[in-house]
Amino acid sequence: MKQITIDPITRLEGHGKIEIFLKDSGEVENVYFQVPELRGFEKFCEGRPVEELSQIVTKICGVCPGCHHMASGKAADAVYGVEPPPTAKKLRELFYMAHFVHSHIAHFYALAAPDFVVGPDADPAKRNVLGVIEKVGVEIGTEVLKQRRIAQEIQALLGGHQTHVVMNIPGGVRKGLTKEERDDILKKGEGFVEFSKFSLKLFNDVVLQNKDYVDLILNGPYSLTLHSMGLVDENNKVNFYEGKVRVVDTVGKEHCKYAAADYRDFVEERVETWSYLKFPYLKKIGWKGFVDGQDSGVYHATPLSRLNAADGMATPLAQVEYEKMYETLGGKPVHATLAMHWARLIELLYSSERLVELASDPDITGSELRTPIINVPDEGVGIVEAQRGTLTHHYWTDNKGIVKKANIIVGTTNNNAAICMSLKKAAQGLIKKGVDVSDGILNMIEMAFRAYDPCFSCATHRLPGEMPLQVNFRDKDGKIIRTVKRD
Amino acid sequence: MISEDCDKKLLILGMGSEILMDDGVGSRLANKLKEENLPPGFHVETSNIGGLELLEIIKDYDQLIILDGMRGGGDVGDLYFLSPENFRETLHLSTKHDASFLNALKVGEHVGYNLPGSINIVGIEVEEDRCFGECFSDNLEERIDYIYDEIKELVFTKKYS
Secondary structure, X not given: OEEEEEEOOOOOEOOOEEEEEEOOOOOEEEEEEEOOOOEOHHHHHOOOEHHHHHHHHHHOOOXXXXXXXXXXXXXXXXXXXXXXXHHHHHHHHHHHHHHHHHHHHHHHHHHHHHHHHHOOOOOOOOOOHHHHHHHHOHHHHHHHHHHHHHHHHHHHHHHOOOOOOOOEEOOEEOOOOOHHHHHHHHHHHHHHHHHHHHHHHHHHHHHHOOHHHHHXXXXXXXXXXXXXXXEEOOOOEXXXXXXXXXXXXXXXXXXXXXXXXXXXHOEEEEEOXXXXXXXXXXXXXXXXXXXXXXXXXXXXXXXXXXXXXXXEOOOHHHHHHHHHHHHHOOOOOOOEOOHHHHHHHHHHHHHHHHHHHHHHOHHHHOOOOEOOOOOOOOEEEEEEEEOOEEEEEEEEEOOOOEEEEEEEEOHHHHOHHHHHHHHHHHXXXXXXXXXXXXXXXXHHHHHHHHOOOOEHHHHOOOOOOOOOEEEEEEOOOOOEEEEEEEX | OOOOOOOOOEEEXXXXXXXXXXXXXXXXXXXXXXXXXXXXXXXXXXXOOOOHHHHHHHOOOOEEEEEEEEXXXXXXXXXXXXXXXXOOOOOOOOOOOOOOHHXXXXXXXXXXXXXXXXXXXXXXXXXXXXXXXXXXXXXXXXXHHHHHHHHHHHHHHOOOO
């Protein structure tokens, strides 16, 4: 058996290694995705006041600190059995929409667009955000950075810091919003809406009008038929901050819907000997292995999953795009992995519209920012949608609110099994006997997981490193017979 | 490598997470520098993430010194003095979430950002960056005072070896 290694993964947050094992015939036998471990998070949290955790967890990852801050803040609310007042919840959600805008712009233009705008087979030196800017123009590049910067500024205003967010306290938030600040955010939000519309048009012009790309999305080796998970509001519309977790099956029928506190009744985690990441699965179906299909307990939690799991978007322009996507791709649910990029842009539009809605709400400048705490702390769960999937923080405390135990299921962890399966499917579809395993082929395999926008920093609670890429081809004795390097 | 004319603005940027032991060496050194009596025009910041995010932090400064952990193959606490011209990756300068450090600088140039004319990177060899903790590894802790003194000399006296 031969072994092909992709290590590390380009354009991906975190450090991971892909091992592709070939049969002697040249066909792919199996694919393993391995991630190094971070250690000691639970121990690190023990003995700390639970209200400190929302600030501590922002330091797990530089990419999505706001997500952890929100989930942690909600978990601390639950520990104390307290519900923040409407103004506080809306302020939290307003921050969170800016966080989504910032992140989704980054993913599309820096991670997804290189494959479609520059091309999956293009020179690796050009297949990056710089190559995208060279293709689409400096003006657009300037606008990408500008919109991200504005989103960061809103996060800094509301969160107290753009990355080390401090806004949440149990029962509410630390500071409110003045009318002048609200007016400024409202204007910026309208700019986000326009930029989101532009980004969707770019996707339409570059991807959807290109038959080869549409064929790649619909018929390429990237589809997995899985259950879909996402947070929904009381009308079953997509919501990133609040609601219940809904899972639909492979034909779109509701499998379950649960409140945060009940997650353990529906999701279980398992460990494989070859990976430090956990592999969550749907408890009622059970673990059937790394297989897809209606009878598999493997699910995914991604932008596409969120749209699959919901009955629609809660904002008008995003709803139009939602309907267009499903009409184009043949109805709900969609299982084409690369459609995640499209779903992500629809979410960008939703986040922008929702930000404008919240900024327009008279409550947003209210003065009631916190509900007093009167209950004895105990145990609590907070769930939000991170950009990369459903994020769960679960804390247990003593009666003084000191943490005894903590558990986190991050967005990417939900997708760990799905990512492994997507990689295997892509590898099996692309690596054939007699086909030269070029950089372009390897990049197309990596496209399988880049669509998930995975953050393995969070999934193993660590931060990234950068290494040169080297692929080793090994014979059945493990001897290297060929090496492909990518600088 | 540092401009003789330090009357221009200088940013010292420390990188890394302070809850991941040696990973946060850059941030911790930077925070310690904040306690010094810094000359006018000297600024100190910290960041957990590189790539395009750095552009917003470093633009409009004349000079930049980045402090970050690194795995260079040396002994724990060894210092590497780098620049974009002799660049080697440190723990946080590039991010796989959007861009490498060098590509981020090129993006900044393309879109007309006013980037520092002098960019110096001090990489510090680390040992333990995968375990949660608010202290350094023993080996790094042993050398941290020496490392700090070297960086202080770099910043305040403009000597570079």
